[in-house]
Amino acid sequence: MLTQWYLDAANTLLAQTVQLNIALPEMVVLVPNFQAGQLLVRALTQASGRAVLLPPQILTLPAWAETVVLEDIAVLPDSRRTVLLYQSLKQHAWFDEDALWPMSLELGRLFDELTRQALGLPETAEAFGEQLAMAYGTRTQTAITFEACLVHELWYALVARPQEGVSPAALYVMQLAALARTASVPLCVLYESSLDRQERLFLTAYAHRQVVIRLPAPQGDDATACLRVAWTKGSSLHARAQELACRMPGSPWQGRLQLTGTYGLESEAQAAEAQIRLWLAEGRQRIAVVVQDRLTARRLRALLERTQILVADETGWTLDTTVASAGIMRWLDTVRADFPYPDVLDLLQSQQCCADWQATQREQVISHLQGWLRKHGPVHGWSAWLAVMKAHAVDDPLHQVLLRLHHAAEPLLSQRERALPAWLDVLEDSFRQLGGLMHLSQDQAGAQLLTLLSTRKQELRHVSGLTLNLQEFCRWLDHALQGAQFVDSRVDSPLVFTHLAASRLRDFDAVLLLGADARQWMPSGANSVFFNQSVRATLGLSTQTELLEQFEQDTAALLAHAPVTRVLWQLRQGDEDNPLAPGFERLDLLHQMAWGTSLRDTSLLQWVRPGLAQTGTSAGSPRPVAHTRLIPEQISVSAYRSLMDCPYQFFIRHVLGLSAQDDIRADMVKSDYGQVVHAILHDFHRAFPRVTDLSTDAAEAALQAISRTHFSRFSDQDFFVRAWQARWREKIPNYLQWQRDREQDGWCWHEGEIDAARTWAVDDQHHVTLKGRIDRIDSGVHGWSVLDYKTGATNTLKQDAKSADESVQLAAYAVLAAQAVGGDAMIAQAAFVSLDDVATLTVAVDESPPMIAACSAERLVSLFKAMYAGTPLPANGRTTSCARCEVRGVCRRDHWLA
Missing domain, CATH: 3.40.50.300 (P-loop containing nucleotide triphosphate hydrolases)
Structure with missing residues (x-):
């Protein structure tokens, strides 16, 4: 819709060249952006009626100013000015150290505005200084708040030092003055309203020596x-x-x-x-x-x-949001935190670490390290990582990776303070040894990052009197990356x-x-973290x-x-x-x-995809159908329970095989505690099948000794280990009393930790095998008892025992126990052993164990028949099951129930 306006502007320019008796190339046209310049050239070509046209010089005003070279004027780069401000703020100790870098950056932006508001168009460096002094004297009378005084004093102290050079903002004003002073060609301006005070002063000064054509902005229609x-x-x-x-x-x-x-x-x-x-x-x-x-x-x-x-x-987007910057900051954060294992794993998964290795080789190292940490526990601190490195052979890839980390971290781990250029040298060397420098140079954002750091090193090489520790350097680097822009120019x-x-x-x-x-x-121009709108108004700056x-x-x-x-x-x-x-x-x-x-x-x-538009109707739960080839032929008791709790959970975990890996845990949690208690009781009963053969003190001493052995495998520095151990020790007397009472009732420990399996035909082509590990089987006068140790809440166990046909676990173990002790063995009891309360309790099913076992087996076969027949596996889990479900993110229950 701007086409006609550009044609009118083109005709005006052509008419002016005739009136001024000049050719188009002898005129300069200022545009708000280069895209507008392209549109103007197209309109000029059309308006002239020529196939080929030599256009005028079309520039933005900043680009035109850059063509002016001022002799004997030193420039103070923004990066060096920020460091000088940081140095001054740090010496005065007015503010918290965490705020110094962002405050220095904000002060720099305010200084640019102050400079451009304070100055006219100085013709010489001396005039520049005189204008600053005059502005300083005037503003000192009005800058009454602490914040305004701080900004004003630091501004004048910095810009009035000629040995440091002028800021880019001041240089721009002086370049405009030089352009106005040497005006030699007619000037045309498009969209003058976007110009600031100095730029309009420039147009006025330029008009004293040459023709300035101000084209009116496009006129609006009824919509405007x-x-x-x-x-x-x-x-x-x-x-x-x-x-x-x-x-x-x-x-x-x-x-x-x-x-x-x-x-x-x-x-x-x-x-x-x-x-x-x-x-x-x-x-x-x-x-x-x-x-x-x-x-x-x-x-x-x-x-x-x-x-x-x-x-x-x-x-x-800002450079700090790129993968290239994230890799460098991840490395520095890992070193500063003394190599916690999650950060080390995250670092190794980055392509910037050991970039010269094959991806499969790096994946094998990560997998090996994760397995080692699951087995031996988490590692924190470089000394602990050195022990891990020494535990592996020199030619082991894990040893080589850790050795590379060690060499790359050494210069950073030094407690020395350094100047910023020295820190940048150390960072470059460290990242090279890490194997990431080559990867950065091959990435567009990475290449821009390396160029930025090289430029900053050159700009800051003459800054004296400021040394930083690693933490201060990281803060500077973080803000430097936030202030740099990455633009993908390839598209x-x-x-x-x-x-x-x-x-x-x-x-x-x-x-x-x-x-x-x-x-x-x-x-966003006037947004400020430290200096609000009243401070800006006091300083005479533009407000929001x-x-x-x-x-x-x-x-x-x-x-x-x-x-x-x-x-x-x-x-x-x-x-x-x-x-x-x-x-x-x-x-x-x-x-x-x-x-x-x-x-x-x-x-x-x-x-918009259903579920995101919130139309008020549910998009429905997922209902996948398992492909026949993917349906498992063997399932565990826990998988059977998963199928009963939520078919979709079963589909994700056991059909697709997407179960999450075990976490590497730094502290002992309740599941670890349960496994330790299982192992303790198994070892104890294998050694002493009949507790009544021992005295009370002997039985307790034996169980305490076995318990200490098992808990000692965990770190004695872990508070949670000691807490769980103390909790178990309190329960030992009550457990032994429960065992004696059970033996008096005619039950005797037979075997524990029994791997059992049973297979059924589903149809002529398929079968299903149920397998599981039974915690304990006791023998008695009337048959066999299958027991499952539980450290969970007793009330939950009672509910599961009442609905054994639905909760599956005891019914499935009854099926497997009958198979384990003899095909037609009589299972007289199926029960949980509750170890959560002070007293140990037997929580048995109310119904006949053989009956619930038969029903469970029959239902398992029928469920698999339905799966092979193509019956969907919907996400219909109960709220209690969903609350702890590891596939909830895949199911997206919260979205389709919204």
């Missing part, structure tokens, strides 16, 4: 007038709406602007992807996504690239991710605004209100020039409502008052 009415503060919005409706019987925004609230990040990203695909299907090519929400933008980009839709991302696509200021005078077929909520759709005016002007221009715009935002952030940005809220309210309809539109949500 509607925006102006909605966003202008003053009289009643209702009255303005009625007046607008009288002037415009039809809405200028109907069909051009839709406001769509979504239900979270994924929903917003999917809605954005759907809208872009719909626009592409309509033949729209030049599509802009104006990004205020970087997280959603990254997810949207991933969704688009999955379907081969490429994105030219002009916004980029050329008509679909662009951009920011609002970069959209000025650009022509798009469609515009998508991402993250248009009240929290994010606002200017002034920046908001420019922001709204840019938003209005973008909307007015786009044929169609979709505005997206998330309705909720966590547990809180997330309202639409006030400007769009007022526009929608005005639209309803004037024309009786809302601009809000939910039709796009039909393209």
